[in-house]
Amino acid sequence: MHRNRIALIAGLALAAPGAAQDRPGFTDTPVLPDGKWRVHDAARPAPVVVTPAAQPGGAPADAIILFDGTSTDQWQGQRGAWPVADGAMTVPSRASSGGENNLVSKRSFGDVQLHLEFRSPNPPTKASQDRGNSGIWFMQRYELQILDGYRNPTYADGTVGAVYGWKPPLANAARAPGEWQSYDVVFERPRFAADGKLLRPAYVTAFLNGVLVQNHQAMLGTTIWKKVATYEAHGDAAPIQLQDHDSPVSFRNIWVRPLPDAAVGSASAPAGEVR
Numbered sequence: 001m002h003r004n005r006i007a008l009i010a011g012l013a014l015a016a017p018g019a020a021q022d023r024p025g026f027t028d029t030p031v032l033p034d035g036k037w038r039v040h041d042a043a044r045p046a047p048v049v050v051t052p053a054a055q056p057g058g059a060p061a062d063a064i065i066l067f068d069g070t071s072t073d074q075w076q077g078q079r080g081a082w083p084v085a086d087g088a089m090t091v092p093s094r095a096s097s098g099g100e101n102n103l104v105s106k107r108s109f110g111d112v113q114l115h116l117e118f119r120s121p122n123p124p125t126k127a128s129q130d131r132g133n134s135g136i137w138f139m140q141r142y143e144l145q146i147l148d149g150y151r152n153p154t155y156a157d158g159t160v161g162a163v164y165g166w167k168p169p170l171a172n173a174a175r176a177p178g179e180w181q182s183y184d185v186v187f188e189r190p191r192f193a194a195d196g197k198l199l200r201p202a203y204v205t206a207f208l209n210g211v212l213v214q215n216h217q218a219m220l221g222t223t224i225w226k227k228v229a230t231y232e233a234h235g236d237a238a239p240i241q242l243q244d245h246d247s248p249v250s251f252r253n254i255w256v257r258p259l260p261d262a263a264v265g266s267a268s269a270p271a272g273e274v275r
Contacts, residue, residue: 057115057182059255066105066240067254075103075242088119088250091134091242101244104140108237110189111259112138115182119250120148122178126247128154132177134249135164137241138187139234142202143223144214146183146249149174161213163204165229166220173211180252181209186259189236190219196233236261 025042051061069087120132132148149160161169221229
């Protein structure tokens with residue numbers, strides 16, 4: 001029995017290196033352009049496991065919850081918190097706030113995945129840019145437009161789903177006023193050199209109500225009304241801002257997933273190029 005035990009231990013010791021080598025994949029394939037891994041590399045780390053939500057739109061296990069329908073603790077308003085009722089928070093009137101009252105996340109983000117649901121007021125009482133207007137400002141600079149876009153004519157680069165002042169949405173997927181709508185967005189921050197030179201613009205991919213409205217779209221720079229956006233160098237992370245445009249837009253179910261910083265060399269467009 002003692003002899004058999006020794007033989008078993010020896011067999012396991014010999015088998016261990018082979019087990020690592022027997023992982024699915026290859027060790028003799030060409031090296032990929034990034035120089036880090038081979039095609040189908042057996043040694044390449046497996047993706048991190050993330051448990052998805054049970055229902056569409058729910059927060060996955062690794063998400064940061066920015067608003068769960070009960071508290072605005074993750075936010076700070078320029079002039080106080082937005083009111084919360086029935087699981088939603090709503091832009092307050094400027095009369096009650098004493099002026100413009102944008103809401104800013106207490107945490108800062110760079111590359112990030114965002115889910116957010118919003119609702120335009122019903123019945124609508126105004127038109128064009130004065131109807132259900134708000135916006136998501138990534139890094140407090142780069143705006144993805146929120147507007148009541150349902151049968152509401154306005155300029156194309158200012159409707160819901162637009163990179164405001166730059167790119168109209170690929171489609172108008174707006175729901176009727178009073179209906180909840182959803183944004184699912186991937187934002188990639190711009191990259192700057194040490195001297196402030198732009199190395200790569202910000203990019204945004206956005207789905208409105210499940211419809212692609214921006215497809216890895218380069219952004220021109222900081223959003224400015226009635227002007228061409230331009231870049232000014234800034235840090236790698238900054239808050240997300242929800243805009244008060246003096247319209248009682250409501251929000252619920254807001255969560256984010258910070259994303260690993262992509263290397264500048266992985267960009268699909270050359271440095272500084274926009275499309």
